[in-house]
Amino acid sequence: MEPTSAPACPLVSVIIPCYNHGVYLPEAFASVWQQDYPAVEIIVVDDGSTDTTRQVAQAYPGVSYFYQPNQGLSAARNTGIAHSAGQYLLFLDADDWLLPGALATNVQYLQQQPDLAFVSGGHDKVFVTTGVVRPEAQEVRADHYQQLLQGNYIGMHAAVLYQRWAFEELRYDVTLRACEDYDVYLRLARAHPVAHHTQRIAAYRLHGANMSGNIPLMLRTVLAVLQRQAPHLRSPAEHAALARGQAIWRAYYGGELYRKLQTTPGTAAELRLLATLYPKLFLRTILPSNATMLKQLLKKCIPNAGLRLLHQTGIYGGYQPAIGQVALGDFGRLTPFSANFGYSRGGPVDRYYIEQFLQREAPAIRGRVLEIGDNAYTLQFGQGVTQSDVLHIDADSPGATFIGDLSDAPHIPDNLFDCIVLTQTLHLIYEYKQALATCHRLLKPGGTLLLTVPGITPIDAGAWGDTWYWSFTDKALRRLLADTFPSQTLEIGSHGNVFVASAFLYGMGVAEVTPSQLDVYDPQYQVINTVKAVKAPLDARPA
Template sequence: MRISVIIPAHNAAPWLAEAVASIHAQDVSAEVIVVDDGSADATATIAASLPGVRLLRHPQARGPSAARNTGADAATGTAVLFLDADDRLLPGALAHAAACLTATPDAAFVYGAHRRVDAQWRPLTPLVLERCEPDARLAFLATNCVGMIATALFDRGKLLAAGGFDEGLRNCEDYDLFLRLAIRWPVASHPHPMAEYRIHGTNASADPARVLHAAWAVQARHAPADTAGRAAMAAGHRRWARAYALSAWRDNAGLPLPRIAGQRWRMARLAPAASLFAAAIWAARRVLPPAAFASAKRRLTGTPAPGHVDFGDLDRATPVSPNFGYDRGTPIDRWYIERFLDRHRADIRGRVLEVGDAAYSRQFGGAAIARQDVLHAHADNPEATIVGDLGQPGLLPEGAFDCIVLTQTLMLVWDMPAAAAELARALKPGGVLLLTVPGTSSVDRGEWGERWYWSLTGASVTRMFGELFGPDNIAVTVEGNVYAATCFLHGLAQEEVNAAWLERADPAYPMVVTLRAVKPGASAGT
């Protein structure tokens, strides 16, 4: 995959060199295109002086959408990423994005996490990632899941087929593009940090009322006819009103008073109910003692003050269910696992190996399986065709399998690197490993408890298997958040919790880590 990174630049002289440096620092090479959009400063001169930069110019400013389209038209890469001149990519960004796009070739674009920083690159927020799976259309009707355009890597062919950016839009042109693409093609996300969004007081999105109006207009132009789509859009309408109203009353450090007042007045006219809520929060913070403000904030937002958390049915030292939730319905980890396997059911074909039993192979592979093998630790398992410890070198036949399905098992192997190497060795060139491992989990109370050695993170899975398969051949996803982890630890079932909250991914609370890895070489069918 060849990647082109396009930087639209208008009067970007103070920042451009840092943005370009962040591209050159990647461990995946990329074509760098700077589109000078009618700058009156030294932007073009600086761009021309930077090594490895291809400079394109608009004699007069036409806006960021036009600059991005010019860059996309001229790019030679099969995939393109747009980096604003005042932002920068984080280490490993292009490699992780390329791996995700390779793993989901039907996707119009893939995206990862970002964080906001101040003018000196000091973090203002933790990493932000809002997942769009399993239904990207509904997710983007509700909100801009991407949040920062530099986190998105686009399939250039699909980008151009959709008409690129709408040059008539001056705000939310990226959201308009994301939504148009999500309506036509799949979209995928990954948990890896992609970029930093620098807040310096002159950002194009500095006027919350203007941006909110533009976001609502984009939603309206793509208004769906179906009930689910209308509900998603209505929820997003309310959510954005409150978020931008809070921004108008909060994000104003260093702005002159008339500008602050103007922003708040415009917001009040546009979203009166949300503005009243935001003003109440702002006023309470200033007139109430800290303890009283915390109490008021809890009533307004649902965030409890210290010492006032209501644990309810979870106020107990023992779990609701000691059996992962099997006795109550579908365990939450299995919900994540089965969605992952369903997304990649086309990989489960030919000669397939599953560990423990062949239930998932039968469920998701079915008739596409030509030969089924089962690995088990005990010879008395009637389905077992291979018996032993996966960490034992040479246990599996070399280059034999088109697909290996390994769910919630690797943590039972003491020598995990050896097991990972054995899995890679056993795949045919082009063969696929579909793996899931636990992050946050209770330990089995039965026969496997004594062998439950490890919990893993997205970083550990990425490093372990990236070294074996190559970073471009793996796609790692971290599922879960604090809500999902809490419910799962107590043994609540998926059917009795808020499924919408399970969708939100927070890499700080990994519950299930999934991996799709493809062994380099010819496809399994050749």
């Protein structure tokens, strides 16, 4: 008996959830039946409508109609999945429609690449009040999960065609009042290959009843959906993408809300949201023509809260909270936001200073270079590197060219390296003075040590916690390094301030702190200290 081959045109189930949008259904049906793809079923899930949805849907013999009490969009889509028979699934909102060639285009992608969980395309935005049609088609060729962490590049659900098997492992989350499609994209793209193209698949009708007009709900939900991905991130790049995505969504909805409030009175929720996201825009919105009057009003009526708001917006710089009136906000907690130095929120704050230092001193990372642990920074910043070596204490470490303890490494020859990159390691070595002496011995005359050490810092909760011995101030480094390197060749740098130190201790990600905040230095709050130390050339040594 010969095996049965797959059908040339697998069935596509077009699932249309509908809540009081019966008037739009005939246009949606017509857009499906006008496709040049022959194997289609239409399923309408009436989510407790009180309009003509039932009568309209049942008037078309080619439509399967199912009713449920109102439970929301996610539940309606799940009901549609349960009643569908197609190998491929498409979700079309009742007030939208498919463009010509939509099904054939997306089916071809899934047939050619059956391991894809879904394929998505572009779409048209149709603005009902103005009649304007705006094409939306963003090109994304790779790293789809990482790209989705930074924003919903798909933008419209009907532009997506799913494999049926994708819903064998998940369903739409009925607890989400919005962004349930974005949640599904992220969950599937995290676990399976997906694809995207720029051919426009569907039309998205924008009118006053769209849920996307509820900006506080949309922002609150999209940030919650993104945060669900935090435990599943696998790399620093993904952590950074999540942090960028959170910032991008805040900026997007903050801008949308500000534009809306220029012409429409805001609700209390909208005004609170704008004040949180963009205090300056909030002030312009509630009193756009007289900032002086606003300042006097706030000082007179609500001195502490008013001056605090003016301080947050940059209008008034001399604010100090009264005793007992400090507003801790998100810092009013006994546990950090991240217990892994901020890696789960986009990367550690201190990496900003370390990488700025290495970028500035990149010309010294040349010739034969030794880095401790791995050679990531050598590869990233090196200029004219002829040989990259790695010293690691673990004999099983991949990529290590030398094994041993930096404080006692007699097997490594003298005067071997043009540069040693020693970042965030000295504090883990109990005999740190011997380690610095080893660095001096291993450098060629005229060679450079690039060193960074923690000042104010959390302590690692993992393996490094057992050997986390020290922190160093800039003054301590100057005295320590003077024992081995000529003082005139030492360049000591120090970085941090009270806000950055607090942000680092609480586990905020580097993307959550602005360069203008990071670049302010207060010597009382040293987060990272850096050293450039040059070994004296032969002709400069004492006889």
